[in-house]
Each structure stands twice: as structure tokens, then as C-alpha cells.
Amino acid sequence: MDPFSFAVAADLVVLTIRDRALHVLLVERGIEPAARAWALPGGFVLADEDVEAAAYRELAEETGVAAGIHLEQVRTYGHPARDPRGRVVSVAWLALAPDLAEPFAGSDARSARWWPVAAVESGALPLAFDHVAIFADAVERARAKLEYSALAMAFCPPEFTIAQLRAVYEAVWGVPVDPRNFHRKITGAPGFVEPTGTLSREGGRPAQLFRAGPVGQLQPPLTRLGH
Amino acid sequence: MDPFSFAVAADLVVLTIRDRALHVLLVERGIEPAARAWALPGGFVLADEDVEAAAYRELAEETGVAAGIHLEQVRTYGHPARDPRGRVVSVAWLALAPDLAEPFAGSDARSARWWPVAAVESGALPLAFDHVAIFADAVERARAKLEYSALAMAFCPPEFTIAQLRAVYEAVWGVPVDPRNFHRKITGAPGFVEPTGTLSREGGRPAQLFRAGPVGQLQPPLTRLGH
DNA sequence: ACAATAGTGTCTATGAGACATTATACG
């Protein structure tokens, strides 16, 4: 038996925050299989292409940007019957982006748009293939990693206020976060964020702007359960 | 271009505890490429085989057992040049086992044995292909996951004492753990372990035996840094 | 009795979580 008979795909769970809620990028498939169904953006890895490079390429094709977007591998899905076209093993990636423009429909897609994560989680919007499981794993990864890492800053522009960062936590976790405790903890963690010295001005009192610091871990972590 | 030209491999990082130290299962390769080099056990996924089933199959071939061994996916490695035989994408798995008998050398291996993790981490024992990176990622996963999960029990037989469980933490982290604080925390976490009612007898005062409880998460976590 | 291991209680210091007021800008 020739072992060189698999196709490898990169599928993307691209998350962003719009209107204070977590959204995921989905494409409406234009061709069979599963034409007209909503699915995660993705595609085959090319013969001489790194699997991570394939993920960046797909990301750029759908969103128009790739630089400055956080991308990390989630896991690989390889049930023999997961794709009707043949033996396709899919490497899933989690991408986190600041609020972007409207996405592009790639070559095989009828359309592409941001959907609220809650719509997919409620089951109101079914996804093609095994994409619901991939989606759920990726969202759980993002929620868990906010607790102990600088991942939330991947949803923000390079300079952001503490209130913006707090809004990320509230959107991703779907729970309110106390402004005072949050401010104390974030600014008190050495090297986690550093002030730029400038101020934002929009509405009320101007806020300090911060950028990501050199320390990517938050020790001790935040907790989302309020145990 | 035909996308169906990849091979998919399952590579295993099998960890166990012997002589109070963390050990990893390695095979000495018997055939090219990298003949006579030490490598992680693994092999190609078969044409109609689930990637997880392939990992279990390789595990059984090397160790003689598969039931009752914890197995979880780590990540996938897909650089185009990582394997000289062609385009091989490797899905890495972390397996945790109680102290097992000596391993078997599979069909393509000259020999197989347990090596101390420290020997690989120090660089004293080089590994073939990109297996050092895979190994490092898997060990870090295991160390991190002990903090907040029941993963340590995967290194123990079905019934174990608190002191045995503590020895797992000390072996995996390589740091001493206070017996009193550990006992208080483990037995105080509701549903994490449950007493069997029987006692172990070996040496000194008999110890209570426990089995894994229904709760797989430890909240709040243990910390390995003693921050 | 002695050796070996299990099991436990207390104190201190730190951090989580709850909560209301003052500060700064814009119109």
C-alpha cells in the first residue's frame, strides 16, 4: 500500500469582536460537496507548502490581511469518512483578529460573512462536514487561553485602553468583569502591558493607551467562573 | 495538481515514571532514513484508518498494551522537508502510562527502551528528524496539564495512594511538593479522587487507596513554580 | 524498640472579589 494518498487541508476558525460580541468568519460554499452550506474557510495544503503557510495563505485570501493576526494550531481531525471527496485530514487553526472589514468570498465560495458565535453554538446555524466540532474546540481554546495568556490583545489594535481589553474578555467569556479588579490585575502584572504615554479621546475622560508587553503569561491567571 | 499526495504519520511521545524519574519510550531505527538513530515510535496511518486508531495501534505494537493508557493529541508537524521520504505530515500524540514492562522493538526497529527525559532534554541523546521539537512540546504539555487536571492519575495504577500521586508530580515537574499541602488540596477537591476503603501495605504505616473521581479538573490548580 | 511511611493542624501572607467615588474631557 502506498501511504502517499492523503490530502491535507487547513481549516480556519477566525474570531473577532464586533458590536461587543464574539463573531466567527464563515463561508457559504459554492460547489459540491455541501454546496450552499456554511462552513469554516479553508483549503488544501499545496504539495510543497508548509501547513502553517497554507493557513496564512487561506487567511489572507478570505480576510485580505495576514500580518499582525494571531494564528495558532488547534488540532487535527482525521476520521476516514469526514470528507466525501476522499481521505482528507484537516489541520485546524485558530486566528484572532481586531475588528476587520467585511471578508471576501474565495474562489469556491458564494459568500462570506461574520456570524455571531452564539448563533453557531445554539445550533441555529448548522455547519458542513465536522466543522461544528472544530469550531467548538477552537472557541473553547480561546476562552481557556484568555485566563493565563496575553491572547486577548490579539483582538485589539496595537494600542488599546484597559477598557477595550476588558471588553474583549467580556465578549469572549460572555460574563461581566469588574473594572477595578481588572485594571488592578492587568496593570499590576509586571511586563504584561506597558503604557505608551499617549491618551485616547473618545467620549468621556481620555484613557491611557497601552501596548502588549514582553511577558505573554498572566501569573496568577484570571478566572472566568468567578469560583 | 492532485492534492492526494501526502502521507500522514502518527508519532508517539510515551511517558512513564521509573525509579522516581520521568522516562520516554524511544526506538532505535533499523532502516533508512536515519538508521541507528533514536527516534519516537510511530508509523504511517493506513489508508482507511482513523488517525487516532493509528496512534493506538502503534502504541500497542511498541508496548504490548493500549487499554487504560491515556492518549491525547498534541499537534501536527508539517514542514515540507521534515522527512526525506517525501511529503509526510506527522500528528503527534502524548501517551501516559503506569510503569510498564520493557517495550518491544517494532518491525522497523533494532531496539526499543525507556530513556530518562532528562537525557533527551540535556541534548545528550539526539533524536532523528524533528523529533526533539515534538518531544519538547509533548513534555511541556504534560507538565502544564498536571497543574489543572487529573492527568497525573494516568501515570498511576487504577488504585493509588496520595503519596504515589505526589511522587508523580515530583517526577514530572522535577521539584519537591509539600506532603501536607498536597494531601489537603487533593483530598479537599470535591470529586477529584475517591477513597476505595482499602489500604495499601508496603513498608510503614498502611495508606488509604484512592481511585480517580468523576471530576477531571482541579480548581484552583496546583502550581509548579512555587511563585 | 526501632524503622519506615502515613497522616494531620496552625499560622502568616497574599490575592480574589465586592463595592462607590472622584477625575477629566467634550458639548
Place this chain on the structure above:
DNA sequence: CGTATAATGTCTCATAGACACTATTGT
């Protein structure tokens, strides 16, 4: 001066971490 948002301090309670002695068995 009203409105909008940012920023902060204090108190209480829980738990992490340090630490030494008593209990139970086998030889």
C-alpha cells in the same frame, strides 16, 4: 453645567505556602 467615560482604594474572606509531630504497621 451636564454627560460620558476613566481611574482608583479599602475591606473581607479564602487559600497558598511554610513548618513538626503523632499514628500505624512490620521486623
